Amino acid sequence: MKIFELCLFALVAAAPTAPAAAAPADAAGGETSAALPAAPAEAQSSSATPASSPRFIYGTPGEKYPYYAGLPKELLPYNKVEPYERFFITRMPFRGPGRDYPPPPDLKSLRIGLLDSPKYGPNWERSVHTREGVVLAMEEANRARPPGQLPFELVEREGMAQWGGAANITADLADDKVLGFLGTIDGAEAHVALRVTLKTEIVMINTSDPDPSLTETNIPWLIRVFPDQRLEEAKLAELIVHKFGCQRIAILREGDRYGRLGVHSFMAFARRLGCPAVQELLFKPGDTDIHHQIAAIKDSQPDAVFFIGEPDDIGRFVKQFRQEGIQARFFGTNLLMDGRFLQNAGEAAEGMMITYFFDLARKDPLWVSFVARFKERWGHEPDAFAAYAYDGAQIMINAVQRAGPNRWRIRDQVCNVDFYQGVTGWMRFDAIGNNISPVPVVRFEHGRWVFEPEPEFTPSVAQQ
Amino acid sequence: MSTQTTPSVRTIAGIVLVFSLLPGTGSSARAATTPAETTALPIPVVTRFENFGEKDGLPSHKVHSVLKTKDGKLWLGTNNGLCVREPEGKFHCYGTKDGLSHPTVLWMAEDPGTGDLWLATMQGLSRFSGGQFTVFTQTNSGLPNNVVYGVAVIDGTVWAATAGGTGAYHLKTKSWKIYDQNNTVMEEPWCYSIAAGDGVVYLGVWAGGIVEHDPKTGSFKAYRDPDGDFQFQLTPDSGPVVDVTSGVAYDDGILWQSTYFGLSRYDTKEATWRTWVQDKTPLVSNFINTVFARGRVAWLATDRGASVTDGTSWVNYIVDENGRGVVRIYRPGQEPETRTMTTALANGFVTAIWADDHEAWFATSNGLSHGVFAAPTNSPTVASNP
Numbered sequence: 001m002k003i004f005e006l007c008l009f010a011l012v013a014a015a016p017t018a019p020a021a022a023a024p025a026d027a028a029g030g031e032t033s034a035a036l037p038a039a040p041a042e043a044q045s046s047s048a049t050p051a052s053s054p055r056f057i058y059g060t061p062g063e064k065y066p067y068y069a070g071l072p073k074e075l076l077p078y079n080k081v082e083p084y085e086r087f088f089i090t091r092m093p094f095r096g097p098g099r100d101y102p103p104p105p106d107l108k109s110l111r112i113g114l115l116d117s118p119k120y121g122p123n124w125e126r127s128v129h130t131r132e133g134v135v136l137a138m139e140e141a142n143r144a145r146p147p148g149q150l151p152f153e154l155v156e157r158e159g160m161a162q163w164g165g166a167a168n169i170t171a172d173l174a175d176d177k178v179l180g181f182l183g184t185i186d187g188a189e190a191h192v193a194l195r196v197t198l199k200t201e202i203v204m205i206n207t208s209d210p211d212p213s214l215t216e217t218n219i220p221w222l223i224r225v226f227p228d229q230r231l232e233e234a235k236l237a238e239l240i241v242h243k244f245g246c247q248r249i250a251i252l253r254e255g256d257r258y259g260r261l262g263v264h265s266f267m268a269f270a271r272r273l274g275c276p277a278v279q280e281l282l283f284k285p286g287d288t289d290i291h292h293q294i295a296a297i298k299d300s301q302p303d304a305v306f307f308i309g310e311p312d313d314i315g316r317f318v319k320q321f322r323q324e325g326i327q328a329r330f331f332g333t334n335l336l337m338d339g340r341f342l343q344n345a346g347e348a349a350e351g352m353m354i355t356y357f358f359d360l361a362r363k364d365p366l367w368v369s370f371v372a373r374f375k376e377r378w379g380h381e382p383d384a385f386a387a388y389a390y391d392g393a394q395i396m397i398n399a400v401q402r403a404g405p406n407r408w409r410i411r412d413q414v415c416n417v418d419f420y421q422g423v424t425g426w427m428r429f430d431a432i433g434n435n436i437s438p439v440p441v442v443r444f445e446h447g448r449w450v451f452e453p454e455p456e457f458t459p460s461v462a463q464q
Numbered sequence: 465m466s467t468q469t470t471p472s473v474r475t476i477a478g479i480v481l482v483f484s485l486l487p488g489t490g491s492s493a494r495a496a497t498t499p500a501e502t503t504a505l506p507i508p509v510v511t512r513f514e515n516f517g518e519k520d521g522l523p524s525h526k527v528h529s530v531l532k533t534k535d536g537k538l539w540l541g542t543n544n545g546l547c548v549r550e551p552e553g554k555f556h557c558y559g560t561k562d563g564l565s566h567p568t569v570l571w572m573a574e575d576p577g578t579g580d581l582w583l584a585t586m587q588g589l590s591r592f593s594g595g596q597f598t599v600f601t602q603t604n605s606g607l608p609n610n611v612v613y614g615v616a617v618i619d620g621t622v623w624a625a626t627a628g629g630t631g632a633y634h635l636k637t638k639s640w641k642i643y644d645q646n647n648t649v650m651e652e653p654w655c656y657s658i659a660a661g662d663g664v665v666y667l668g669v670w671a672g673g674i675v676e677h678d679p680k681t682g683s684f685k686a687y688r689d690p691d692g693d694f695q696f697q698l699t700p701d702s703g704p705v706v707d708v709t710s711g712v713a714y715d716d717g718i719l720w721q722s723t724y725f726g727l728s729r730y731d732t733k734e735a736t737w738r739t740w741v742q743d744k745t746p747l748v749s750n751f752i753n754t755v756f757a758r759g760r761v762a763w764l765a766t767d768r769g770a771s772v773t774d775g776t777s778w779v780n781y782i783v784d785e786n787g788r789g790v791v792r793i794y795r796p797g798q799e800p801e802t803r804t805m806t807t808a809l810a811n812g813f814v815t816a817i818w819a820d821d822h823e824a825w826f827a828t829s830n831g832l833s834h835g836v837f838a839a840p841t842n843s844p845t846v847a848s849n850p
Contacts, residue, residue: 067695068695077691077693077695077696078691078696078698081698083691083696083697083698083699084696084697084698084699084700084744085696085697085700085726085741085744086695086696087694087695087696087697087706087725087750088694088695092724092751094767095749095751095767095768095812095813096767096811096813096829096830097525097811097813097829097830098829101525164608164609164611164626164627164628164629164653164654165609165628166627167609167610167611167626167627167628168587168609168610168611168627170611171566171568171586171587171610171611174586188652191652191654191670191671192611192627192628192654195611195613195627195654195656195670196586196611196627199528199568199570199586199613200568200586213671213694216694216695216708217670217671217694217708217724218694218708218724218725218750218751219724
């Protein structure tokens with residue numbers, strides 16, 4: 001562990017527990033005066049750096065970070081040669097001006113944007129949960145604001161179901177004078193929104209897009225708290241090949257962008273582990289008749305099938321696969337932890353293995369407290385989308401509180417977090433702002449999802 | 465993104481560094497063995513900067529784009545409107561109240577036939593003609609998306625690079641055609657930049673490298689990162705440094721690609737690639753906002769200053785931590801030479817550059833800079849490609 005992190009972690013460990021009365025703010029990663037983690041060098045030059053939560057551990061500009069999401073070397077591309085140049089080793093700075101600019105005139109609130117998904121699409125329900133997490137964080141932050149301080153205000157914009165629509169909305173958010181914004185789920189939308197952020201210089205925290213390439217654009221105005229598909233698929237590839245010894249992997253995936261990007265990493269990992277996929281077949285969302293795909297996959301005699309798609313589709317297909325006598329092990333993505341999958345799959349769900357972000361039945365105080373507050377506010381329990389949205393909003397709120405109403409100093413705060421302990425657990429951010437904390441494996445067994453035991457992930461573990 | 469039809473620079477060569485023009489440049493980290501005063505460079509050299517900001521009448525600290533039109537007017541696309549520099553040096557600015565589609569003007573292009581100005585804004589494409597603005601949006605025209613990053617006028621067609629594809633507006637027929645992932649080799653329709661080639665159009669595509677389009681045949685060809693991975697460059701000089709293109713520019717047979725990962729250069733006649741990344745080459749920063757080509761020279765607008773190169777010699781202009789201008793010169797086979805300047809760029813975060821044989825203009829995140837070149841002291845010669 002690096003010295004500065006040792007010191008910071010000692011501060012974290014030594015920080016007194018906040019009194020119960022402050023539970024909402026504290027449990028949310030709110031401010032205490034117990035410890036002051038080092039702020040980024042750029043941000044330290046600002047005059048507005050109040051005390052902050054000990055759950056934030058900041059990095060040092062220029063420091064080296066885990067390469068390729070910290071994945072094992074055998075999973076890296078061209079892993080037997082040293083490339084001419086490696087990118088994403090150090091954190092990309094923003095070298096432009098702005099940190100000394102005065103606050104916007106006539107400021108009446110601290111505006112934070114939220115880019116929702118388009119209504120009626122497959123991501124809408126997830127977007128609703130995302131919104132619930134963000135709203136809860138904002139409400140708690142406003143309740144904790146001392147009298148006389150400006151309140152936070154959420155500026156919401158609903159996505160448009162067309163290519164490039166998010167660009168227009170992100171430009172609108174800039175016109176709305178937001179200090180930062182959160183969103184969105186859809187990878188294409190997140191990409192076009194990100195491109196606008198570089199021009200508008202408004203930091204973006206993505207809480208739910210799994211597209212690995214989002215952060216690989218090297219734009220220093222983004223972090224993502226949501227683990228990307230690459231982490232999931234590396235875990236699954238290792239599981240399939242190393243743990244179960246499968247040799248013949250077939251893939252059935254959606255034919256859209258989500259499926260295309262999702263399968264890209266998995267196929268590469270499987271190939272590097274010596275087991276290139278024997279089949280890769282596509283379907284359209286909503287398809288009911290896939291007998292051609294099933295026949296082709298059956299002919300390929302797979303010992304593992306990896307499904308990528310929406311839970312209702314995959315649930316239907318898994319059942320059909322079993323009915324056709326395919327005995328292979330079944331694997332899928334986090335999307336399958338959804339009632340629609342279980343409903344459609346029925347008994348065929350038994351044995352399905354997926355990756356998921358964290359155990360929703362965890363008993364640690366941060367999570368338990370969050371679930372209780374969330375349930376009280378919204379009348380139902382949070383899912384991972386709500387939880388990551390809450391954590392993302394907390395990071396944004398904390399950044400605004402530390403930096404003041406200055407977009408460039410807020411960026412410095414957001415983009416220089418190394419570790420953050422949220423309700424979803426400890427996050428570890430790499431050089432380009434990805435949360436690369438490991439994702440656990442989950443198996444559907446005897447009618448319920450069972451998380452495979454994982455060592456606790458903490459900053460000290462991450463440094464080993 | 466040079467889409468100008470003005471004669472490209474072929475007489476820049478031979479400009480001599482005359483550091484005696486730079487009073488007070490005594491302290492330097494100079495390591496060259498050849499006296500700079502007598503060493504010619506085949507690329508133009510700025511000896512001083514004149515800077516302009518809000519106090520001079522600019523409506524915003526941030527300037528996104530700069531263009532000098534054929535009539536000699538200097539136009540600025542800022543965060544808060546379109547400005548033109550009057551002959552006496554004052555800036556006259558236009559905003560949404562005048563009919564501009566959005567205050568943020570990201571790029572500009574001149575129609576060489578009419579002198580009309582086409583403006584890429586965050587909320588549509590605007591035409592400035594005869595003192596009047598005409599606005600094209602995705603609801604009143606065939607523009608693919610309202611966020612327009614780049615624009616060029618090529619052979620009677622206005623090409624607009626948008627977040628939803630490239631739109632081509634034929635000026636005579638007033639018809640639009642959209643180029644995106646459905647009818648080209650683009651995987652995604654996110655376009656950033658347009659450049660005119662010799663009979664072809666180059667589209668700088670975000671995550672799609674460079675797409676070459678021949679309007680006559682309707683064909684498309686993609687130039688992609690050969691290793692296919694954003695995380696590294698496997699080998700140098702083998703193709704585009706990466707697929708995330710921030711800008712393209714073309715002149716005299718040379719296609720340049722700017723990225724946030726380095727610089728690529730494609731010699732279209734020899735079909736050869738060269739690439740540069742910071743730390744391993746003289747490139748001042750991997751983060752290149754835009755590239756401007758003139759002759760066989762590229763001007764690079766980076767987050768750490770400006771670079772000028774013909775691919776062999778380099779001159780980098782940076783602003784040090786004390787706000788002083790620093791020029792660093794790289795000659796083939798020689799140690800780099802570093803000198804302080806009496807003036808500096810208005811800001812090290814350079815967003816765009818325009819240059820001709822006599823001067824360069826730099827759009828930065830904190831004002832506009834005018835780069836005054838060293839006076840040539842010997843007969844101009846034709847720049848040679850290394």
